Amino acid sequence: MRLEEHLRARRAAGRPLLVPYVTGGLGSGWLDVVRAVVDAGADAVEIGIPFSDPVMDGPTIQEASQRAIDLGATPAKVIADAAQVDVDVPLVAMTYYNPVHHAGHERFAASLADAGIDGAILPDLPLDELDPWADAADRAGVETVLLAAPTTPDDRLQAICDRSRGFVYGVALMGVTGERKRLATEALEMGRRCKAATDRPVLLGVGISTPDQAVTAAGAADGVIVGSALIARLLHGGGPDDAHAFVTELRAALDA
Amino acid sequence: MTPLQRGAAVLLGPPGPEPLGLGRFGEFGGRFIPEALVPALEELEVAFRASWASTEFRDELAGLLANYAGRPTPVTECRRLSERLGVRVLLKREDLTHTGSHKINSVLGQALLARQMGKQRVIAETGAGQHGVATATAAALFGMQCMVFMGAVDVERQALNVWRMRLLGAEVVSVESGSATLKDAINDALRDWVASVESTHYCIGSVVGPHPYPWMVREFQRVVGDEARAQCRDLLGGDPDVVVACVGGGSNAIGTFAGFLDTDARLVGVEAGGLGLESGQHGASITRGVPGVLHGARSLYLQDEDGQILEAHSVSAGLDYPGVGPEHAALAATGRAEYHPATDEEAIAGFQLLAATEGIVPALEPAHAIGWLAREAGHAVPHGSEVLITLSGRGDKDAAYVAERLTGEPLS
Ligand SMILES: Cc1ncc(COP(=O)(O)O)c(C=O)c1O
Numbered sequence: 001m002r003l004e005e006h007l008r009a010r011r012a013a014g015r016p017l018l019v020p021y022v023t024g025g026l027g028s029g030w031l032d033v034v035r036a037v038v039d040a041g042a043d044a045v046e047i048g049i050p051f052s053d054p055v056m057d058g059p060t061i062q063e064a065s066q067r068a069i070d071l072g073a074t075p076a077k078v079i080a081d082a083a084q085v086d087v088d089v090p091l092v093a094m095t096y097y098n099p100v101h102h103a104g105h106e107r108f109a110a111s112l113a114d115a116g117i118d119g120a121i122l123p124d125l126p127l128d129e130l131d132p133w134a135d136a137a138d139r140a141g142v143e144t145v146l147l148a149a150p151t152t153p154d155d156r157l158q159a160i161c162d163r164s165r166g167f168v169y170g171v172a173l174m175g176v177t178g179e180r181k182r183l184a185t186e187a188l189e190m191g192r193r194c195k196a197a198t199d200r201p202v203l204l205g206v207g208i209s210t211p212d213q214a215v216t217a218a219g220a221a222d223g224v225i226v227g228s229a230l231i232a233r234l235l236h237g238g239g240p241d242d243a244h245a246f247v248t249e250l251r252a253a254l255d256a
Numbered sequence: 257m258t259p260l261q262r263g264a265a266v267l268l269g270p271p272g273p274e275p276l277g278l279g280r281f282g283e284f285g286g287r288f289i290p291e292a293l294v295p296a297l298e299e300l301e302v303a304f305r306a307s308w309a310s311t312e313f314r315d316e317l318a319g320l321l322a323n324y325a326g327r328p329t330p331v332t333e334c335r336r337l338s339e340r341l342g343v344r345v346l347l348k349r350e351d352l353t354h355t356g357s358h359k360i361n362s363v364l365g366q367a368l369l370a371r372q373m374g375k376q377r378v379i380a381e382t383g384a385g386q387h388g389v390a391t392a393t394a395a396a397l398f399g400m401q402c403m404v405f406m407g408a409v410d411v412e413r414q415a416l417n418v419w420r421m422r423l424l425g426a427e428v429v430s431v432e433s434g435s436a437t438l439k440d441a442i443n444d445a446l447r448d449w450v451a452s453v454e455s456t457h458y459c460i461g462s463v464v465g466p467h468p469y470p471w472m473v474r475e476f477q478r479v480v481g482d483e484a485r486a487q488c489r490d491l492l493g494g495d496p497d498v499v500v501a502c503v504g505g506g507s508n509a510i511g512t513f514a515g516f517l518d519t520d521a522r523l524v525g526v527e528a529g530g531l532g533l534e535s536g537q538h539g540a541s542i543t544r545g546v547p548g549v550l551h552g553a554r555s556l557y558l559q560d561e562d563g564q565i566l567e568a569h570s571v572s573a574g575l576d577y578p579g580v581g582p583e584h585a586a587l588a589a590t591g592r593a594e595y596h597p598a599t600d601e602e603a604i605a606g607f608q609l610l611a612a613t614e615g616i617v618p619a620l621e622p623a624h625a626i627g628w629l630a631r632e633a634g635h636a637v638p639h640g641s642e643v644l645i646t647l648s649g650r651g652d653k654d655a656a657y658v659a660e661r662l663t664g665e666p667l668s
Pocket residue numbers: 357358383384385386387461462463502503504505506507508509573574575619621622648649650
């Protein structure tokens with residue numbers, strides 16, 4: 001239970017948790033981006049394994065995924081690359097179910113574990129269809145993070161929080177990933193509802209774009225996930241230094 | 257057969273079997289979608305199950321199908337085509353429905369459900385534009401807001417239908433991502449729905465998507481097969497030897513097959529063979545696909561060795577999809593139905609053949625079924641066989657495109 005243990009320990013130290021998302025294979029320097037965000041204070045890093053049809057993603061991550069695929073990124077290559085980074089925080093793979101299904105549950109779970117990737121997030125694999133994958137992941141020691149949405153009713157939210165491993169991913173708005181001008185009204189309620197249901201770390205993600213938004217959201221949960229706002233910087237010519245600067249800003253705001 | 261239930265003038269047969277578990281057809285189907293959508297799918301499943309069993313709902317739908325959509329559609333005996341091919345050909349005429357394709361059957365049912373669930377907005381994906389037109393039509397009829405997602409490639413090749421949708425009051429969104437065809441239109445419709453689910457019904461156009469769609473859309477389309485079976489009994493004194501339909505997502509085919517599953521008829525689905533299977537440019541997801549999960553269902557999809565979904569290719573926008581409904585995957589697995597490709601060229605030849613022999617211009621999608629029969633008559637379909645083909649739509653939308661392809665010049 002490395003991911004959950006690690007996040008619990010950091011939370012216990014009074015630290016709001018910060019998990020940036022980085023698209024795997026987005027340029028040859030993508031591992032440097034991972035190192036940079038860790039150096040800037042990430043508590044874990046979500047590694048996107050690009051999929052051709054990312055239905056939970058808005059234009060920014062769609063573009064990043066397509067660009068990475070065009071550059072030759074495959075699940076196996078991204079996972080093998082990730083095995084190269086030596087960072088002191090856990091890595092969590094985020095992808096869609098088809099590449100997992102295609103590889104086979106056991107094989108995919110083993111490849112993550114072998115690469116030192118501690119968790120997995122599959123946003124199109126809801127609780128009701130979870131078991132075949134999650135059983136294989138459990139056996140391989142990979143923690144499967146489940147998502148809860150603002151529309152999730154209370155009894156189902158409880159079941160999701162109970163079955164989730166690593167942390168609970170509270171979706172902070174109704175919609176797909178992408179930068180937003182304002183924190184959605186649903187975000188704080190989502191955080192509160194998850195916190196009331198579980199003692200596991202609760203992170204809010206989707207749409208959280210600025211240090212101010214991160215601070216407000218983290219106030220209702222244990223921390224935040226920031227994806228599109230970081231990826232947009234990389235798509236617009238930014239590199240590890242820009243990623244470092246942005247995550248430093250987020251970290252400073254959260255710690256203030 | 258169980259006695260038919262009489263609506264206005266339309267016969268709705270009894271409900272067919274529900275899939276098992278969470279929408280399973282054999283090992284296919286299911287509900288693989290983002291958590292945000294789960295409650296809406298559960299609500300839809302409950303609403304559909306209750307409505308489909310209620311006389312009131314069935315009467316209202318039957319009335320709409322009769323008085324608005326123009327059902328029942330006839331079965332036409334094709335004398336000159338039969339003579340030409342040496343097999344007896346009957347056409348189930350979905351081209352004669354209001355809006356010109358079978359899509360209206362499911363859209364009217366879904367619009368009634370949307371109204372009942374208090375949803376004021378409907379969204380849809382469309383390939384050929386027929387489903388978009390049907391959805392825009394129902395939205396106009398019910399006074400609902402409508403947004404249709406259509407791949408940019410299809411916006412171009414089905415321009416007439418784009419204009420029709422706008423005339424009907426729908427907003428048409430041109431989707432540029434991925435291959436800019438039907439698959440990507442579904443992606444964007446799902447993305448919209450994840451944000452709008454509380455006010456919006458997603459009117460899926462085929463027997464694809466998460467449970468309950470493959471089941472619900474099949475049930476709304478089974479009127480095609482139920483009518484055709486009764487009509488064949490009148491015309492032939494029994495069931496046809498072979499029942500043929502084109503397969504994109506598979507809704508006209510499954511609706512047709514539903515009427516004949518318990519007969520001895522051979523069931524044949526015709527997939528988009530595109531430029532030929534060897535070219536890799538096709539939409540033959542049953543013949544060449546492998547099990548996977550996309551758009552909410554486990555089924556057969558065209559994919560590369562990493563599980564990335566491949567772009568399909570077909571001359572017909574409605575068959576240009578790298579997957580197929582899960583019930584077809586299951587019927588292929590058990591062998592109850594068989595699936596074969598017909599190429600772009602065979603479809604174009606079928607388009608011309610039916611026009612010239614019967615005075616009927618088919619849509620390019622069912623032209624694949626005609627093309628397949630023209631190829632296989634006297635081979636896989638022995639001379640003298642009685643063959644029912646579902647003519648899922650009419651060819652107006654394709655006329656300009658085929659003209660340009662055949663003459664090399666745009667119609668001015
Ligand atoms: C006339 C017609 N036939 C067939 C299809 C393919 O859909 P399905 O396989 O669901 O019947 C379409 C889809 O656009 C269509 O317009």
